[in-house]
Amino acid sequence: MIILAIDSSSKVATVALMKNHKLLGEITLNDKKEHSVILMNIIDNLLKLNNLTIDDIDGYVVSKGPGSFTGLRIGMATIKGLSFGSNKPYVSISSLDALALSASNFDGIICPIMDALRNSVYTSLYKGHPSLVASEIPVTLERLLDFSALDIDELIEIIKSKNEKVIFIGDGVDKYKDYLIEHCPNCYFPPNHLNLVRASALGEIGYSLIENGEFDDPNSTPFYLKKPQAEREYEQRMK
Structure with missing residues (x-):
């Protein structure tokens, strides 16, 4: 096919x-x-x-x-x-699912962020789970937060409440990376091409x-x- x-x-x-x-x-x-x-x-x-x-x-x-x-x-x-x-x-x-799949081997929370302007992002939260079935996608995604448009500070507060390490991925990283590093402890970022x-x-x-x-x-x-x-x-x- x-x-x-x-x-x-x-x-x-x-x-x-x-x-x-x-x-x-x-x-x-x-x-x-x-x-x-x-x-x-x-x-x-x-x-x-x-x-x-x-x-x-x-x-x-x-x-x-x-x-x-x-x-x-x-x-x-x-x-x-x-x-x-x-x-x-x-x-x-x-598109958030697609971004999350690109970071699906990360052993923490996966947080795709797409710039939604006015200090907000389109986002969701995921966990990746390895598949045991050879014919399926190697890693499946568990969605922890429904698709949302959130103020960046609101998202940071949600992330902090999870008390886990998190990887941010997407075009919002280019805009908010420094701010996330300053305000969101234990955060990670992928290579630029994955954004x-x-x-x-x-x-x-x-x-x-x-x-x-x-x-x-x-x-x-x-x-x-x-x-x-x-x-x-x-x-x-x-x-």
Whole structure:
């Protein structure tokens, strides 16, 4: 089985191809180009590099959020179009789950943080557990905190209450690393390249779901956790 996975939930555009749990290739761009301009070109280039066409794809994986409102809509619309056009299934996975998987061997709390602006982050908390089944993902994730949009100080207080070592991962690390080191004892950080959401991590989770016949409803939508800034500003003016 061959699947194509994409994530456009942040300024990163990332696409991966996987076959039988093996990564065939991945292209990740970390810049500010519009995803609507580059995403299909990345998909086409990755398929050509692997001597494949869209007809060879058996299923799709896409980020459902949280993250950029525009980026999420572009990613979901792209995958829905490919899925419906080929009559192949798709699944949507949280970018936070994908980030946590990249740090899943850490023997403490895993805390992905994605910058949500205004001194807040999109986040969740996880523990990684090694799998004893060879056909499954080597490490499964236990979610300790539901997907949340939290003020960074609120998150730090939650972390402190756990009284465990914690690893922070995600694009929020670049913005808050010094502050976290100062205010959050016993914290760790991964190599910088792991702070980018990877389509390969998203695909690894989604591959197992597709393999088990767990598909998204065609009407599934992204989740944002926060209202769009324009809507928040409008509500503020109307108070």
